[in-house]
Amino acid sequence: MKTLIEPFRIKMVESIRQTTEEQRTQILKTADYNPFTIKAEDILIDFLTDSGTGAMSDRQWAAIMMGDESYAGSRSFFRFEETVRKITGFKNVIPTHQGRAAERILFSILVKAGMKVPNNTHFDTTRANIEYNAGEAVDLVIPEGKIPSLVHPFKGNMDLKKLEEFLAKNHASVPLGMITVTNNSGGGQPVSMENIREVSRLYRKYKIPFFVDACRFAENAWFIKTREKGYENKSVLEIAQETFSYADGCTMSSKKDALVNIGGFLAMNDDVMAMQARNLLILTEGFPSYGGLAGRDLEALAVGLEEGLQEDYLCYRIRTAEYMGERLLAAGVEIIRPTGGHAVYIDARAFYPNIPVDQYPGQVLVCELYRKVGLRAVEIGTVMFGKKDPATGKDIPAGMDLVRLAFPRRVYTQSHFDYAIEGIIETFQDREQAVGLKITWEPPFLRHFTAKFAPVR
Numbered sequence: 001m002k003t004l005i006e007p008f009r010i011k012m013v014e015s016i017r018q019t020t021e022e023q024r025t026q027i028l029k030t031a032d033y034n035p036f037t038i039k040a041e042d043i044l045i046d047f048l049t050d051s052g053t054g055a056m057s058d059r060q061w062a063a064i065m066m067g068d069e070s071y072a073g074s075r076s077f078f079r080f081e082e083t084v085r086k087i088t089g090f091k092n093v094i095p096t097h098q099g100r101a102a103e104r105i106l107f108s109i110l111v112k113a114g115m116k117v118p119n120n121t122h123f124d125t126t127r128a129n130i131e132y133n134a135g136e137a138v139d140l141v142i143p144e145g146k147i148p149s150l151v152h153p154f155k156g157n158m159d160l161k162k163l164e165e166f167l168a169k170n171h172a173s174v175p176l177g178m179i180t181v182t183n184n185s186g187g188g189q190p191v192s193m194e195n196i197r198e199v200s201r202l203y204r205k206y207k208i209p210f211f212v213d214a215c216r217f218a219e220n221a222w223f224i225k226t227r228e229k230g231y232e233n234k235s236v237l238e239i240a241q242e243t244f245s246y247a248d249g250c251t252m253s254s255k256k257d258a259l260v261n262i263g264g265f266l267a268m269n270d271d272v273m274a275m276q277a278r279n280l281l282i283l284t285e286g287f288p289s290y291g292g293l294a295g296r297d298l299e300a301l302a303v304g305l306e307e308g309l310q311e312d313y314l315c316y317r318i319r320t321a322e323y324m325g326e327r328l329l330a331a332g333v334e335i336i337r338p339t340g341g342h343a344v345y346i347d348a349r350a351f352y353p354n355i356p357v358d359q360y361p362g363q364v365l366v367c368e369l370y371r372k373v374g375l376r377a378v379e380i381g382t383v384m385f386g387k388k389d390p391a392t393g394k395d396i397p398a399g400m401d402l403v404r405l406a407f408p409r410r411v412y413t414q415s416h417f418d419y420a421i422e423g424i425i426e427t428f429q430d431r432e433q434a435v436g437l438k439i440t441w442e443p444p445f446l447r448h449f450t451a452k453f454a455p456v457r
Contacts, residue, residue, distance in 0.1 A: 077298055094281055098253055102251040190227070331428065
């Protein structure tokens with residue numbers, strides 16, 4: 001059949017509120033042109049993030065009723081631990097309330113002032129947690145990953161030549177090395193198994209612990225299965241297991257590929273490091289057998305990890321992004337090609353060639369999409385990743401200015417996507433009417449969450 005249906009039936013619905021463009025214009029102004037501060041009830045279609053915004057299955061809701069809420073030694077923890085070990089192979093499994101808590105614990109243990117952590121591309125919280133510990137987050141994605149219009153099957157790959165040169169020069173100040181699968185900041189682009197294997201070899205050559213940022217490990221495994229020779233007959237689970245076999249540990253926001261609304265974990269083989277991590281966990285998250293989560297959350301997480309590896313679900317999810325990408329490209333809207341797993345990324349500089357980079361074309365686009373359509377997206381560009389020039393105080397632009405349309409899992413139907421596509425195309429057709437933005441206030445870290453903007457007149 002030509003039509004790929006959603007591999008699920010809907011058993012409960014949530015009403016969404018319709019607003020007028022006039023209402024949204026005022027809401028946007030009140031929110032200081034930052035969609036993060038708009039009330040969710042005023043959003044028609046919410047593509048702000050795929051983190052914790054998905055719909056849980058009947059099996060997950062049933063598992064919630066089995067939650068063991070014992071403070072220590074909960075049955076639900078051992079169910080969760082067994083599932084994580086089956087997928088990752090890591091000996092020590094430490095639950096956290098979400099992925100950034102796992103990052104904070106890991107970097108608090110390993111990262112000291114002046115140290116450098118290489119990755120293909122660090123995402124916002126990863127980078128912020130490294131910088132909070134006075135370290136430097138170093139991005140070493142391949143050159144193809146920085147060209148939105150270029151088609152490459154694994155644009156999330158690390159540049160092996162640059163990584164080797166970097167490690168040869170800096171290995172004494174590298175406490176750990178990472179790779180993010182899929183590469184969120186670079187367009188949700190996958191990393192090949194060959195690249196993961198070679199990255200592991202280089203880290204081990206210099207005796208550097210290797211950690212995977214595994215938020216979307218299942219989507220990455222699907223891309224390997226469908227794009228990398230020799231993996232077409234392997235299951236997604238087998239591919240995921242091989243991925244983790246090359247690493248020493250991982251951080252995970254389970255709010256992505258584990259299909260839950262809250263949760264995460266830190267996993268590793270090193271017993272000494274795990275003991276240090278558990279000590280920090282007790283200080284800020286909770287006892288090691290719950291880590292800031294209820295037993296029912298651990299039960300839902302264990303089921304979600306299994307469901308996130310289902311191949312009919314992954315086929316549908318990846319095809320959804322491809323479908324939107326094809327429609328937008330046909331209308332002249334430039335996106336990162338090929339489309340990634342969890343989102344479509346619009347090239348905001350190409351969308352608004354008349355808006356200078358220092359007037360934040362990505363932020364302009366997220367505001368216009370809300371104003372015209374009621375759709376919420378997120379800027380991934382100079383607002384999120386721009387750095388300040390110490391001499392002038394002005395922004396050093398990010399390599400790309402993108403707008404990410406991240407799809408909550410199992411939430412929206414094809415008609416929602418068709419509506420969103422039509423709205424994006426209409427916004428593109430009216431692009432000459434848009435004006436740039438300036439920042440009127442910003443915090444010292446992760447400014448995109450709470451910064452305030454105003455139109456440049």
